[in-house]
Amino acid sequence: MKLSFCVNNRPVQLETDPDRRLLDILREDLSLTGTKEGCAEGECGACTVLLDGEAVHSCLTLAIQLGGRHVVTIEGLSETGELDVLQKAFVEEIAVQCGFCTTGMIMSAKALLLKNPAPTKEEIRVALSGNICRCSGYVQIVRAVDRAAHELREVAYGKPDAKNTG
Amino acid sequence: MKTVGSSRPIHDAWAKAAGYTKYTGDIRLPGMVYLCLVRSTIPHGRVKAVHPEKALALPGVCGVLHCFNTTQRTFNRYRSRFSQDELPNEERAFTDYVRFVGDRVAVVAAESQALAEKAARLVEVEYEELPYSIGFDDTLEGQNCLPGEEPVRDEVILENGTFPQDNGMIEVDSFTELPRLHHAAMEPNACVADYDPYQQQLTLYSPNQAVHGIRVVVANYLEMPFHKVRVVKAAMGGSFGAKQEWFVEPVAALAAKMLGRPVKLVYSRAEAMTGAIVRGAVKACVRGLFTPEGKIKSLDMDLILDAGAYVGNSSDYIRTLYSKLFRCYYVPHARYHARVISSNTPVAGAYRGWSAPEEALILERHLDAAAHKLGMDRVELRRRNVLLPGDIDLRTGVPLEEIRIREALDRGRELFRWNQLKQEDADFNASNERYRRGTGVGCGGHGSTYFPRHDDFGEGWITMNEDGTIQLKITTHDHGCGTVTMLKMVVAEVLDIPDSDVYLAEGDTANTPIDFGCFASRTTFVLGRTAVETAGALKTVLLERAAAIFHQPMEQLYVEGGAVRNRENPNLVWPYAEVARQSMLQLKRNVSAQAQFNNVTNPGVTGAHFAHVEVDTWTGYTRILDYLAVQDIGQAINPAMCEAQIQGAAQMGCGAALREEMVVQKNGQCTSSLSQYHLFLAPDLPDIQVELITDGRSTEGPFGAKSIGEVCYVPAAPAVCGAVNDALGSQLGALPFTPDCVLKYLARERET
Numbered sequence: 001m002k003l004s005f006c007v008n009n010r011p012v013q014l015e016t017d018p019d020r021r022l023l024d025i026l027r028e029d030l031s032l033t034g035t036k037e038g039c040a041e042g043e044c045g046a047c048t049v050l051l052d053g054e055a056v057h058s059c060l061t062l063a064i065q066l067g068g069r070h071v072v073t074i075e076g077l078s079e080t081g082e083l084d085v086l087q088k089a090f091v092e093e094i095a096v097q098c099g100f101c102t103t104g105m106i107m108s109a110k111a112l113l114l115k116n117p118a119p120t121k122e123e124i125r126v127a128l129s130g131n132i133c134r135c136s137g138y139v140q141i142v143r144a145v146d147r148a149a150h151e152l153r154e155v156a157y158g159k160p161d162a163k164n165t166g
Numbered sequence: 167m168k169t170v171g172s173s174r175p176i177h178d179a180w181a182k183a184a185g186y187t188k189y190t191g192d193i194r195l196p197g198m199v200y201l202c203l204v205r206s207t208i209p210h211g212r213v214k215a216v217h218p219e220k221a222l223a224l225p226g227v228c229g230v231l232h233c234f235n236t237t238q239r240t241f242n243r244y245r246s247r248f249s250q251d252e253l254p255n256e257e258r259a260f261t262d263y264v265r266f267v268g269d270r271v272a273v274v275a276a277e278s279q280a281l282a283e284k285a286a287r288l289v290e291v292e293y294e295e296l297p298y299s300i301g302f303d304d305t306l307e308g309q310n311c312l313p314g315e316e317p318v319r320d321e322v323i324l325e326n327g328t329f330p331q332d333n334g335m336i337e338v339d340s341f342t343e344l345p346r347l348h349h350a351a352m353e354p355n356a357c358v359a360d361y362d363p364y365q366q367q368l369t370l371y372s373p374n375q376a377v378h379g380i381r382v383v384v385a386n387y388l389e390m391p392f393h394k395v396r397v398v399k400a401a402m403g404g405s406f407g408a409k410q411e412w413f414v415e416p417v418a419a420l421a422a423k424m425l426g427r428p429v430k431l432v433y434s435r436a437e438a439m440t441g442a443i444v445r446g447a448v449k450a451c452v453r454g455l456f457t458p459e460g461k462i463k464s465l466d467m468d469l470i471l472d473a474g475a476y477v478g479n480s481s482d483y484i485r486t487l488y489s490k491l492f493r494c495y496y497v498p499h500a501r502y503h504a505r506v507i508s509s510n511t512p513v514a515g516a517y518r519g520w521s522a523p524e525e526a527l528i529l530e531r532h533l534d535a536a537a538h539k540l541g542m543d544r545v546e547l548r549r550r551n552v553l554l555p556g557d558i559d560l561r562t563g564v565p566l567e568e569i570r571i572r573e574a575l576d577r578g579r580e581l582f583r584w585n586q587l588k589q590e591d592a593d594f595n596a597s598n599e600r601y602r603r604g605t606g607v608g609c610g611g612h613g614s615t616y617f618p619r620h621d622d623f624g625e626g627w628i629t630m631n632e633d634g635t636i637q638l639k640i641t642t643h644d645h646g647c648g649t650v651t652m653l654k655m656v657v658a659e660v661l662d663i664p665d666s667d668v669y670l671a672e673g674d675t676a677n678t679p680i681d682f683g684c685f686a687s688r689t690t691f692v693l694g695r696t697a698v699e700t701a702g703a704l705k706t707v708l709l710e711r712a713a714a715i716f717h718q719p720m721e722q723l724y725v726e727g728g729a730v731r732n733r734e735n736p737n738l739v740w741p742y743a744e745v746a747r748q749s750m751l752q753l754k755r756n757v758s759a760q761a762q763f764n765n766v767t768n769p770g771v772t773g774a775h776f777a778h779v780e781v782d783t784w785t786g787y788t789r790i791l792d793y794l795a796v797q798d799i800g801q802a803i804n805p806a807m808c809e810a811q812i813q814g815a816a817q818m819g820c821g822a823a824l825r826e827e828m829v830v831q832k833n834g835q836c837t838s839s840l841s842q843y844h845l846f847l848a849p850d851l852p853d854i855q856v857e858l859i860t861d862g863r864s865t866e867g868p869f870g871a872k873s874i875g876e877v878c879y880v881p882a883a884p885a886v887c888g889a890v891n892d893a894l895g896s897q898l899g900a901l902p903f904t905p906d907c908v909l910k911y912l913a914r915e916r917e918t
Contacts (some may be wrong), residue, residue, distance in 0.1 A: 024280065031190035036186015036403070038352045039435040043840035046352055074185035087183040091175045094806040097814070098646025099182030100352035100403025107181065123846040132840070134350050134404050135646055137813030138848040 007075030045131030173806030203897025209834030232272030246379030351402020376683025446514025493611030569770030610880025626700030786905030817884020
């Protein structure tokens, strides 16, 4: 099939099989290898990307579902060469160890913050419940998302928002 | 200290957060083909024939290698150094004698991963089935033995001290059974192999824990000289022991050599679970003798380890497990009988802690049973038995130096509010029908090096660039826990420069010095100290060169702030870059050095963990309410990373205690999906508290550091298991304590 969709704000057209996984299209056809395969069955979350703003498992999303839609991968967050607020928060809160879950974890967090700019710690934990990290106890990851949420609200509203500290 | 002891992200955190880091699965070489293994579908049998024709008929399939068209030579996956000639070579890349569901029979090479997978499904294999066994009982009965084979593949009896003859000793018995575990490193095992037939040069890229170990195995297997085999450690998406035995690299190497094209072999999750290594199933009985005051007088342990289909590391494993008895508690007499059996199940191998977590689960269970029988508090019983500063390891005679396990217990008891919690739980349980709360404590010890099992050493090469920055070469294998950053920090401390001025290449047999690999928690202790020595050697060279170039008395010179200075005259300052350049221009010599460190100590390194749980007696579900890990670490080089790593160990321990289990079905099929292997997720855990005890410093480690990566996993599961048993008033010993297991126990209790 001929597939036209958008990846990281750029139009993409390619010839592919309708049952091809989005994960393979990203990694093999578009060389966007920041999206990882950890289980191929939607359990680990390492392949998480945004599809029209929603976090999806790219290992369970097929080409046939993609026509006209907008995919954002981890590479789409730092297109200028500078890490975005969420990525920086992951680094600075020491939330990155082996890194294999990190990109999926960040994309799940991104989807959360798009919908809910002021999540509680509990809401953050629930939003990340589809992403496995084997290196940590999730403490730094939750802290990083919380920090990014605060920083983004500061940018949006110009002052620290104290109402949500989880 | 300016650098050591301050926290920072690991060296590649930025690239990982950006998705820029290239893992082995991300590598694509020109002309590369993709491999997919054909694995045995039966647990035990002979391969009569392999029919690759349908696979080969697919356009884009480049070849099918199998047990009848490849070498009969064998290797041992566990071998990690040239000197282990006692290890049996028991494994072929592709076997005609399959020993478990998942054994490798063939591999398909194709132009794409999808095509390789499709073609692999078309390879037909004819088997002659043999009787098989999957559990302790059927294996011990010899159900899978071929004529002449014995069910017990190795057996050992060890004893230390003399049997006590005291009067009035209290006898305690316990039984523990531990299931197979999956490491669940998020990155599955992988290797890219590239063979240049014109120079007979093989290059392997893989996430692994010992580039030189792989070189030994692959070079011997393929009958190649060592200098023709280059092994490069690639970015590693977690290991926990899963990437320290070699079953991916020999296969990829053979395929690349035979096909004459670069190949990529990436395991699926199912393959990483069943076709790699697991932590082996263990069961053990312990009979202990205690004084009425709770002092251990004797421990008698009888243990069986199921090695799975290949013996691999299991002979060493059971012996090491015994040695761990002497790393945390004073055990004046111990007797140990252990057997290795080999069932038709996934192969047992290395796992974080390398037998210490199993030893701790068995022993801590036993101590909980002893405390129950003696009517003593569980922390107090442990306090009375832990090793103290100045004690020696009774098995090896090695001093334990400034061991701090008693302080860990004392500080944990206070911080965790152990005594108050016990009272609060008693009140809660008395006033509650459905939920039961309990507390648990677990202790554990480990080592920081191979010594004295093997003589251990490290080597470092260091060069100063023309701009004063540093190139360091020490063969490290960062798992993601920050050993590269640790080494950079150590060098920066010695040379008094920012750690960002140090570049460190990871393990690469063509470019970095020989090393035993990232085993035995030796990286920080042995290689960290090697980095101190290496940087120190460079400092000496810098001073000598500065003295010669600038005509200064050597004894007046010192380094500070990235410059050589003169103590007598503060105006005399030569930045490192100036020394490096003038050394080349005037002395025609590069500023470089190398150093070796021979390690002859192995201090006590320990931890005490505390867990508070709530068990739902209606559903059997256990919730972790609170968790504290106290670690006797000596100097923490990068404390925030140590903390993150310890919390990860707690997460793994909670999993081992409550959820994780590889189940082998009657037909030999083993759990092969994360949907059936349950890991702890973000909402399941409290904020795990970490307390570091830093005054139990080592004499040899860098700046007094001891190990952390494995020792912090040792006490975790025992603490959680103890908490569940406390909540239920039970003495459950068969892990994991799943909801099913809890409900069955409660049903049994209601019946009696």
